[in-house]
Amino acid sequence: MTHVRHAQISRRGVLTAGLGAAAGLGLAACGSSEEPSGGSSSSGSGPTVELTIALIPDPPGASEFYRAQLDKFEAANPGIKINVVENPGDQQLSAVELMFQQGNAPDIYRAQAAGFDRMYSRGWAHSLEEFVTDDFLARFPDGSLDPASSGLHRNGELYSIPLVWGRWSAMDLFVYNRSLLSASGFDAAPTTWGEIEEIARAVTTDGGGRIFGMAPEQASGIVRLSRQGVPYSIPGDGINLLTGEPDTANSTMVEAVELMRRMNADGSLITGWESWDSARSYTEFAAGSFAMYTAQSWHIAEIRNLNPDIELGIVDMPVPDSGRASYTPILQQFDPLWSMSSETEHPEEAWLLLDFLASEDFYRAYYEQFGTLTAMQSVWEDDVRANPDLSAVLDVAETTMKVVPNPKLASEGGAAVFNARAERPELRFTDAALESMIKNEEFAPKAEALDQQLRTFLDGIFASGDASAEDITFPSWDPLQPYDAAN
Template identity: 25%
Template structure:
């Protein structure tokens, strides 16, 4: 699921006032007069029209249950939900609820009969409580590239090693092209996204197969040599990035890449859908390849996505009915939801869809690579504390703009411990 949040003038305060008048404003005693609020976000792929199509289908098949959309705004969806929780206006159903799932009493326990419909590996618990509904899995970073720019620069093969990748960057620069487009640092999550999920995560899990457990137990520090060296390698790529990388939003960065402002763009599988479905650009003009790593590590990661039903929801049965309907109960709607952002089914009876050429290449590239967890998106008892990822994202922005790597990482262990103690 792509995290390109469409920024609007609606802040959390406005959303809170809206929800106050509608959230759980239902007649609990009558299933025929139920209104549920559903917190969603909008991106280039997850548009208002996508959410409305899902709502319309559910309401048509479930008369008496109404769904009211709540748009999560700002740079951080977890922070938006924390604001709503603090205001006493938590939406009934939340997309992307993971950061608050470890806090007792925020989300309701999911019925076992609903969880039984999903792959066992997708079901997670916090201190024995299963309070998240699996939604999908999203394949993370590969490098998208402009075939015409590669050809014009005389590059006939995609790089498979770190040294070859650097050579490609040099060759593109010599030919007058900008090698790399940042993912869009105006959206804080996007600054390091491509490099972190495509390179850093691979290096960490190759060196430390139990990385999250080792960090949480204190056996391993964030100030480890692998992370230090890999982030320093990232800094060596800075001269290859487009000068607008720190000012573009994710949406702007994607558009700039597609229009030819840079030759390569590290992003997730959702960009395959953007390209394959584009009316403006041809999928034949773009390709993908696995991002090489300095050590030669060959892994990839997926992000699990979940939904959560708020403990304050007065109609939990109806809320879980909505979750079940969208997330596999109606295969056509689940397929529509998955295909919108290029994500993949986590139901025991898989729901599939026809992929376009770029998405097909993206998936085929995974052959020969090992699946590992995405450290910052691990869910359950090995998850990092709420708020820690947001903290690291700010630190990674500093590193990208030249801050000392060791100095930045020196604060991570203490901050993680502080946040863990506050949970």
């Protein structure tokens, strides 16, 4: 399949013919200094480079925010014009991939987590090593951009720019509505799973069919709760890193699912949660329809926006009745977010834009607009304690997160296992858990069946020689202590 670039030429009709021809070959890697100086008559003031950025306009209001910020960037860089392509979160990845296939790739795009790995594995991410300056490195805490643990590097080279503080996107929060709890006679948040169940039932009973105890956030509530009791890799991938074995049927894991199943069966979970997305969760929580849930950090500001007076409590994730046995994992310093296209014709200008998206001004503006703790700690460190909500979030991050072994970074075999596992989403516990909850069926037999399939899957990989059981076994790791990879 050849990527003929007619479409791009016609769409960017304002570009000069010389540029267009270069673009037509898809080979031009020229910077601004090499621009033909004929200039487009339409813009008047010299040559203009157009860049396209493909982003997801979240949270609500982000569309206007990005445009305003990019206008600032354009004002500061008169030769550059930015086109924004907005996609809903669930379409972004497919959309960017189709743009690449059409030979119409964006210059900068947003791709996170597995999505970024997908782009990287296709060779569609441009290494940023050549652009990085000391000034750039100085914006982030010492050591946080270490290739081995930054989360932004692949093969030792920087490939992505973060938006938020690493812990912000990785943390587990439990939020509750103080007034609803005290109306049912509880003056403190639940600290154990048993207490969640007790409080949720009481609130539901008092709510008379209008107010409910909890919303489960599909299966993510189970993920967040369970990793206080079992190694994170069990809810994540079904594999216990302590033993290197499939362990979905782990008794604590099963108990987490059974807790949700019981709560759904007795009506403590709000009716209709099955078809909710997460925007619905924070909207209904703000409206007072239910008392507690396992929130994502960016929900906090949205809840406040919708209902400024809500009596919001933000606390650590409750632990199993038998006590804490694990922590929320810190796998990497940052989540990758902005990447540069390998097919960009203007890498120099594209870097200017990336540099702007990683600038102090941008990080501060984003923090001030959305109340999100952005990747540059210095912009929020000083005044975050003045905001009680964010202060509570920070406390939760400090007390409930620990560095864990990351098999994907530890060895090639580990990466092979977990990348292959990601291509088999049906091996994850989530579908089975939701089925247990919704149909009120026992989870343990389903978990054992999954473990058998996982066993077959692992044996297949080990047999191929791509990995061995040792690559995914970390016997010396104590899940209650921070993991030291050097050890």
